[in-house]
Amino acid sequence: MSSIRTRRGAVAGTLLLLASAVPGAASAASSTAPRAGTATVHPDTGCYSTSCTNQDPVAKGCATNIQTLDTVSGGSYVVHLRYSPGCNAVWAQAVGTSDSYHAGEVLGYQTDSEAYPVVGNITGTPTPQGSYSLMVSFTYWTQACIAYNASGWETQNCTGLH
Known part of the structure; x- marks a missing residue:
């Protein structure tokens, strides 16, 4: 169970990091889904x-x-x-x-x-x-x-x- 939560958290961090590299993408990424x-x-x-x-x-x-x-x-x-x-x-x-x-x-x-x-x-x-x-x-x-x-x-x- 903790591996799923950990993996999901790692994916979320990766997506936010990638979104921050694209201008204007961070706000769009955070508003489209409750979690990654x-x-x-x-x-x-x-x-x-x-x-x-x-x-x-x-x-x-x-x-x-x-x-x-x-x-x-x-x-x-x-x-x-x-x-x-x-x-x-x-x-x-x-x-x-x-x-x-x-x-x-x-x-x-x-x-x-x-x-x-x-x-x-x-x-x-x-x-x-x-x-x-x-x-x-x-x-x-x-x-x-x-x-x-x-x-x-x-x-x-x-x-x-x-």
């Missing part, structure tokens, strides 16, 4: 980083060579925060059995101290094979949560921020 990342398409996948937000991880080729960053339990199911290094994006995967009132969700925050997410996507009802959400760029601070729908989706237990 680019919107270019990765050669082995259909998206990379910010261009993956709200995209399907399977359809974009991001669901291979993935890591589980964290997990939260919801009784008869779990919600995993899945990370694709090749796409620099995360999504929620809900695995197990549950009623149609429960799901998993992935949330993205601009800072690690923000109270409300700026982007979020909900999975389908948990299944033994796993249902998954659309992706959120790993340039955001992200977490996976259990979502409950009685008369509108509400966030319940969550993983830590990553």
Whole structure:
């Protein structure tokens, strides 16, 4: 885990250093993304980083060579925060059995101290094979949560921020 955070910090520093070498680029670079990342398409996948937000991880080729960053339990199911290094994006995967009132969700925050997410996507009802959400760029601070729908989706237990 610390290697991902360290690597991301090193990338951020490199991007800021490169941006400072181009007149006017530093202010543009800092306003385009919450944390370091680019919107270019990765050669082995259909998206990379910010261009993956709200995209399907399977359809974009991001669901291979993935890591589980964290997990939260919801009784008869779990919600995993899945990370694709090749796409620099995360999504929620809900695995197990549950009623149609429960799901998993992935949330993205601009800072690690923000109270409300700026982007979020909900999975389908948990299944033994796993249902998954659309992706959120790993340039955001992200977490996976259990979502409950009685008369509108509400966030319940969550993983830590990553």
